[in-house]
Amino acid sequence: MKGIVLTAGGGTRLQPMTWATSKQLLPIYDKPMIYYPISVLFEAGIRDILMVTTEHDLPTYKELLGDGHQFGVNFSYVTQPTMDGVPQGIVLGKDFIGDDSVALVLGDNVFYGSGFKQNLAHALENASKGTATIFGCRVEDPTRFGVVDFDAKGTAISIEEKPVVPKSNYAVTGLYFFDNSVVEMACNLQPSAMGKYEITDICQQYLEQKRLKVEQLDLSFAWFDTGTVDSLFNAGEFIRVMQQSTGVKVAALEEIAYEAGWIKRAHLLKCADRLKKTDYGKYLENIALSTRH
Numbered sequence: 001m002k003g004i005v006l007t008a009g010g011g012t013r014l015q016p017m018t019w020a021t022s023k024q025l026l027p028i029y030d031k032p033m034i035y036y037p038i039s040v041l042f043e044a045g046i047r048d049i050l051m052v053t054t055e056h057d058l059p060t061y062k063e064l065l066g067d068g069h070q071f072g073v074n075f076s077y078v079t080q081p082t083m084d085g086v087p088q089g090i091v092l093g094k095d096f097i098g099d100d101s102v103a104l105v106l107g108d109n110v111f112y113g114s115g116f117k118q119n120l121a122h123a124l125e126n127a128s129k130g131t132a133t134i135f136g137c138r139v140e141d142p143t144r145f146g147v148v149d150f151d152a153k154g155t156a157i158s159i160e161e162k163p164v165v166p167k168s169n170y171a172v173t174g175l176y177f178f179d180n181s182v183v184e185m186a187c188n189l190q191p192s193a194m195g196k197y198e199i200t201d202i203c204q205q206y207l208e209q210k211r212l213k214v215e216q217l218d219l220s221f222a223w224f225d226t227g228t229v230d231s232l233f234n235a236g237e238f239i240r241v242m243q244q245s246t247g248v249k250v251a252a253l254e255e256i257a258y259e260a261g262w263i264k265r266a267h268l269l270k271c272a273d274r275l276k277k278t279d280y281g282k283y284l285e286n287i288a289l290s291t292r293h
Contacts, residue, residue: 001127001177002100003041003049006089007034007061007107008080013228022057024107025064026232029239030280031251032064033226037105039251040175044120046103047073047262050096052089055079070271071253072262085197090178090186097183101127104199106174106225110235111135112242112250113221123177126213132206133177133213136170137223145171146200148214156212159203170216173223176203179211249280255287265291 011023018026024034041049049068053061058079068075078092089104090097103123123133134156136148142163149157149167158167176199185202192198206212217223224235239250249255254271257263263271268288275281 001044001046001124002093002097002102003044003046004089004093004096004102004104005034005037005041005049005051005107006080006086006104007051007053007057008083008089009108009227010083011227014232017229022053022060023227025057025060027236028110028226028232029236029243030249030278033110033232034061034064034107035253036110036251037107037174038065039253039256040105040109040111040120041103042071042073042253042256042260043117044103044124045260048076048096049073050076050078050093052078052080052092055081070263070267071257072260072267073257084191084195086199087186087189087197087202090182094183094187097180099180101177101179102182103127104176104178108226109174110224110226110239110251111173111175111217111221112223112238113218115218116221119215119217122213122215127177127179130179130181131211131213132179132182132203133215134203135173135175135215135217136168137173137217137221138169138219139171140169142166142169142171148172150214150216154214154216155210156203156207156214159200159207159212161198161200170214171223172200172203173217174225178202178206249283252280252283254284258287258291 007024011018025032065075126133146161147166148159148170189197226232226235258268265288272281272285
C-alpha cells in the first residue's frame with residue numbers, strides 16, 4: 001500500500017502564523033505537526049509516502065524529511081498548483097499509486113488512542129478486499145463535521161456534510177484507506193456546487209457500491225483537526241500531558257521506524273546524537289540503549 005499526506009492547504013484560519021510557512025510545519029508541542037499524520041502511515045506499515053505540498057513549501061519539506069532514508073522509508077514529493085479539494089491529491093499521485101491501494105491522510109490531523117493499530121490493520125485488510133475504510137470518531141457537536149452512520153457490522157449507511165439533523169454522532173476524520181479503484185473515481189470526479197472536488201463524493205460512490213466500511217474509534221480516542229488556533233493549542237496541551245504522564249513520545253517517527261525494524265540501533269543513535277541538546281534526542285538515545293534490535 002502507498003501513502004499520501006496532504007499539506008497544501010492555505011492555513012487561512014491560522015493566519016498570521018501561516019503567512020510565511022505551511023500550517024503543517026507549525027509545532028504541536030515538541031514536534032512539527034506533519035510528524036503526527038506521517039506517524040499514522042508508519043504505524044500502518046506504509047513505507048512509500050507521497051507528500052503533496054505547494055511549490056513555496058516544497059524546499060522546506062525536503063529539508064525536514066529528505067528522501068526518508070533516516071526513517072527507513074521512501075518520501076516522494078509533488079506540488080499542488082491549485083487548492084481544488086482532497087481528491088486532487090489522488091489525481092496528482094496517480095503514477096505514484098500505480099496498481100497499489102492507497103491511504104490518504106490530511107496533514108493537520110492528530111490521532112491518539114487505544115486500539116488504533118488494530119483499526120489500521122482492519123483498514124489494510126479491507127483495502128486488499130476492494131473495500132474503502134473511513135474512521136469515525138464520536139463528537140459532541142456532529143453538525144460541524146462530515147457525519148457517517150453505519151450498521152453493527154461497520155458498513156456505512158449514509159454520509160452527510162455538516163447535517164442540520166445528524167444521523168449519528170460520528171464525525172468522519174481525515175484518514176481514508178482505498179483500493180486502487182479510487183484512482184479512476186478521482187480522475188472522473190465532477191466538482192461540487194462550490195467548485196471543489198469533494199472526498200465525500202468519492203466515499204458516496206463506495207457507499208452506493210456497498211464497499212465502504214467504518215472503523216469506529218474507541219470512545220476515549222482523541223482526534224484533533226488542528227486547523228484553528230484553539231485546536232492547535234489544545235492538541236499541543238494534550239500531547240504535553242500524555243507524554244509527561246506516560247514517558248512515551250507520541251509520533252516519534254524514528255522510534256516507530258526502529259521498532260518496526262526499518263532502521264538499526266546504530267542509525268537511531270546517530271539520529272539521537274543529531275538532537276542531543278533536546279529532550280527528544282535524549283529520548284531516542286534511551287530507546288536505542290534500553291532495547292535489543
